[in-house]
Amino acid sequence: QVQLVESGGGVVQPGGSLRLSCAASGFTFSSYGMHWVRQAPGKGLEWVAFIRYDGSNKYYADSVKGRFTISRDNSKNTLYLQMNSLRAEDTAVYYCAKDLLGPLGYWGQGTLVTVSS
Amino acid sequence: DIQMTQSPSAMSASVGDRVTITCRASQGISNYLAWFQQKPGKVPKRLIYASSSLQSGVPSRFSGSGSGTEFTLTISSLQPEDFATYYCLQHNSYPWTFGQGTKVEIK
Numbered sequence: 001q002v003q004l005v006e007s008g009g010g011v012v013q014p015g016g017s018l019r020l021s022c023a024a025s026g027f028t029f030s031s032y033g034m035h036w037v038r039q040a041p042g043k044g045l046e047w048v049a050f051i052r053y054d055g056s057n058k059y060y061a062d063s064v065k066g067r068f069t070i071s072r073d074n075s076k077n078t079l080y081l082q083m084n085s086l087r088a089e090d091t092a093v094y095y096c097a098k099d100l101l102g103p104l105g106y107w108g109q110g111t112l113v114t115v116s117s
Numbered sequence: 118d119i120q121m122t123q124s125p126s127a128m129s130a131s132v133g134d135r136v137t138i139t140c141r142a143s144q145g146i147s148n149y150l151a152w153f154q155q156k157p158g159k160v161p162k163r164l165i166y167a168s169s170s171l172q173s174g175v176p177s178r179f180s181g182s183g184s185g186t187e188f189t190l191t192i193s194s195l196q197p198e199d200f201a202t203y204y205c206l207q208h209n210s211y212p213w214t215f216g217q218g219t220k221v222e223i224k
Binding site: 037044045046047050059060095101102103104105107108110 | 118151153155160161162163166167170172202204206208211212213214215216217218
């Protein structure tokens with residue numbers, strides 16, 4: 001069955017960096033585009049970024065463009081989100097997700113990122 | 118960017134009630150609209166995709182409709198397990214955008 005397991009969350013100071021990972025299994029990872037979605041504490045869902053199956057195209061939310069980079073390693077079945085110049089407003093649970101018959105059909109359990117001094 | 122305006126932001130309803138939630142897109146998105154349910158502390162779960170297609174395993178009391186700029190999610194007879202927050206998502210063009218959510222609470 002499809003499994004998406006995020007890791008790499010934690011506490012980081014404003015202006016700092018963090019790299020999130022999402023280990024995928026149960027499907028042919030190299031054939032699917034992948035997303036990151038986040039949710040700040042007590043707030044709604046925010047789509048963050050997408051990468052095509054082969055890494056050829058990437059899209060970002062305006063709020064993270066220029067600071068976050070999505071990437072993937074198909075040989076390791078792993079999705080990444082490099083987050084730089086972090087701000088307090090980036091504090092959130094970050095989910096990786098996969099499309100299935102439409103958008104965001106499968107989600108991981110999420111990893112919490114806290115940006116605080 | 119396409120803005121999604123969801124209404125109401127919160128509502129109180131009773132078991133057995135018919136509930137309707139609306140999402141309006143700032144420009145036409147054809148039927149590239151999905152609905153998600155999220156319970157406290159849980160991962161969001163997709164209910165509807167392509168505006169009106171029911172996700173496998175989702176009860177038939179949930180239905181979606183609409184095209185272009187106006188969309189609705191309807192719960193025909195609210196059940197205790199349906200008290201949750203609901204979000205719409207447009208995936209017509211990047212950046213994808215969610216509505217702000219509708220919290221359905223017990224009256």
